[in-house]
Amino acid sequence: AQSVTQPDIHITVSEGASLELRCNYSYGATPYLFWYVQSPGQGLQLLLKYFSGDTLVQGIKGFEAEFKRSQSSFNLRKPSVHWSDAAEYFCAVGRGSGGYNKLIFGAGTRLAVHP
């Protein structure tokens, strides 16, 4: 069965430090992968997505993610974190015909940023 694992429930970084949020997936075919960010009481905003092609994907707000098939990973990175990046981050894999009929979400990683 398809699944998404985000090993880190909570991460705290200092403002200006680099960030890496881990995501591992289990999927039989080529995955369609997504990273979303959620602020408290809000919906989800798409940071970036991977369907095919270049395995390094650039997203909004300075985020990037790298798809590594051999490791079944799609880790999210940012070179310098801003206080406004504090939020909940969800990795998701699309499944079904075409790869994006349903989204399966990881448990999420809550990011706190120290000034």
Place this chain on the structure above:
Amino acid sequence: GAVVSQHPSWVICKSGTSVKIECRSLDFQATTMFWYRQFPKQSLMLMATSNEGSKATYEQGVEKDKFLINHASLTLSTLTVTSAHPEDSSFYICSAKDFGYGYTFGSGTRLTIV
């Protein structure tokens, strides 16, 4: 870009009543929409897939008679929580498959049953 509007953003209802939540795609046609439920500090749980002009497909364990979904047009899907009880209190989020081969999410509805 694709925008999905969800209303209301929050609602408080008495136990036993029904409440309707609307999800609209504002600048694109959404043949498929999804409804999620999210408990505090937890991930999103897919409840059902809503297809325009046909019956919704519910995930295992979701009561279709309690959570009625209607997708009568290409821009509107509704979720009605019938005979709501306090355990139905949650954060409900809709999303739609957009033209960018992705998913756009609404801002969510905080439902509280008292």
